[in-house]
Amino acid sequence: MTIVTVFNQKGGVGKTTTALNLAAALERRGCSPYGIDLDPQAHLSSIAGITAQSGDDTILSLFQRDRPLQELVQRSPTSGLGVIPSHMELSKVDTLFGKGYDIVNRLNATLRAEKFNTENTPVMIDCCPLIGVLSLNAIFACDCIIVPVSADHLSAKGAMQIEKTLRALEPVLKRRVNRRYLLTRFDGRRGMAWEVLKVLEEKFGADVCRTRIAENVSLAESPAHNKTIFEHAPNSRGAQDYETLLDELLADGFIQQPALTRNEREDIVN
Template identity: 30%
Template sequence: MREALKDAKVSHETVVRSRTERRDAEWPRPDRCRVITIANQKGGVGKTTTSVNLAASLAMHGAKVLVVDLDPQGNASTALGVEHHADVPSIYDVLIEDLPLQEIVVSAPDIPNLHCAPANLNLAGAEIELVSKVARESRLRRAMDRYDTEQFDYVLIDCPPSLGLLTVNALVGGNELLIPIQCEYYALEGLGQLIRTVDLVKAHLNPGLNVSTILLTMYDARTRLAAQVAEDVRNHFGDVVLNTVIPRSVRVSEAPSYGQSVMTYDPGSSGALAYSEAASEMAFRGAPE
């Protein structure tokens, strides 16, 4: 029994040490820009938190990153410390007024290599205004095609909690889809609708879109439910699920109120370490073939 426990401890220490070494090592940069849409029409699953903290982690390890905030609430812009009041040019002007994307992209103040295309409340009306626009599902893609996205290693698109035209624009604009799933009851409910939407987008608008990453969020190791949900998700989605899970963390929730990601607010917290590990895993896995 003692030998088994000793072996288990050694194995765990080896895993922790290898993860730490990988996190501290220089991360590989992709051969070309990875455009990753972060979507789940279910609210409160950690889309914005994931967008901001993965972006910050990647930027802190040398990657050039752009966050495109497509949520009218503008929470990603807030968390990155970027101004996004009604008078600031935003992604709304790009989608509706055809303003060039380079005219709204700004640097995040706290982290070199990190940039943001901000959103403001004007975006709340964009769903209705887009209906009458030509190529309404491809407005973001067209704007990105006219912009030199290859100056970045990653473009992360943060979506609103819906499957409306803003999210469809994000799906058409991305090459990869990252789905955050919270480790709670009903976690998989509604995902079927998202996957059907992805299939429709692939069939008619963006055949290159791949569900490349599933990230388990709000994991509470004290509950059996969280472990069961994690197991169900891994059984359902297989290898696209990251090994890293994001724990519930007060620090992660507090950081945006200070205009920061948790990576700068409390880099030693469990949430910051988990997001850094998740970003490292994504970087080392690379883009899907």
Template identity: 30%
Template sequence: MGKIIAIANQKGGVGKTTTSVNLAASLGVLEKKVLLIDADPQANATSGLGIDVEEVELGTYQLFEDSIAPEECIQKTSSPNLDIIPAHIDLVAIEIELVDQDARESMLKKAITPLKELYDFILIDCAPSLGLLTLNALTASDSVVIPIQCEYFALEGLGKLLNTIKSVQKIHNNKLDIEGLLLTMYDSRLRLSNQVVEEVQKHFGEMVFDTIIQRNVRLSEAPSYGESIINYDAGSKGASNYLSLAHEIIKKNS
């Protein structure tokens, strides 16, 4: 029985999609069967794995619509053991379309729960907002990974996200757990980066992953080639960081 993990933070630019794509690819390389669901209308996880967003006909939008079997939305990727349910810009409309639906927060859960039988891990790349798409992802998930960039204002908005998680736990999904806080974009030369690491570890202790994702040029380049960092440059710092995170998550869930 697989585990569903949302990668969420309503702040943009914190490394959500980078984490979703590269953690999924790393888990796949470590011989876990993985499904990545792109629940962000920007569809960066989709293009980051080499899929032409314009050509996506079946994807996350259809999952929410509940118009076809979820298996029909799944595509193989060039990464070992990694499948994806891609996104398209039409996903933007779903928030408006769901407004009048009954149990609108549970549409994604209903669609993907049966897929847990087929995969070891299902990762959901969330949109950078706390709207209905993200609420659906949190309601459908067993746990959430929260990326936090090692920069000024890192903790800004974190309180708001943790409150949202609390209310999802209370109202929609009492089993939702925090898988961990992930420090991203770390630059050991910067005093600020080191201060953020200290502050987050001091405030959140055990909740913080041991793995820290460092700033890495190869990591930034990989998406423009439609590849995960594992496919693009397996010897890079970025690849070893995400493999280390994957090991940590496997160990935590074994």
């Protein structure tokens, strides 16, 4: 199934919120998604309730010791989501290993060699707000990118920069990277929110998600409870928005439909 990277080089735009809650929405459809935390701040790991004592049990050891990814998966004690956690020491990757092809392609090569994602195991990769070795690994490894853009001008600027970066990388990758720009923290009472939407639509056309994630207090609160939005406030606007987003991404073939048996499908519907 699909490997999705969530990236914007601006912080605080909803990357982690989107990676976590899209994974949770996929889980509700019968998938067994994995989250890979590529941010040294380790927010995804910490919301999932996973704290690594040392870098050794985290994604760092993929770079340091070529450790198999399957050995690094930990289960969230709250949501049950399979997460490969991050650690502060991950910030050293850029200086320790340089930017050679082998290192920026490491995650991609390992995911494919291990057949890590199967028909029923999508992977959501959460990135740090920098374009460096870690984010390049996420871009090289993914089938598609979601770029969350919180409805403000700096965040939109980050999106323009990513478009430039992707266009520069595509000849190296020898493919077009499927992308969707996702408006987050959208507050329709603010003129700026509509201005940013207009700019995105003019620049990126059909690559802008039709679904917008509204500013929602439950989404802001859920990390403090170590919960996904579906555990914390299943009837909230935030939960609805992430369900609608997943519907859109599945309908557009951006994320592959889960391969479920008829019994599994019926269990979910009932």
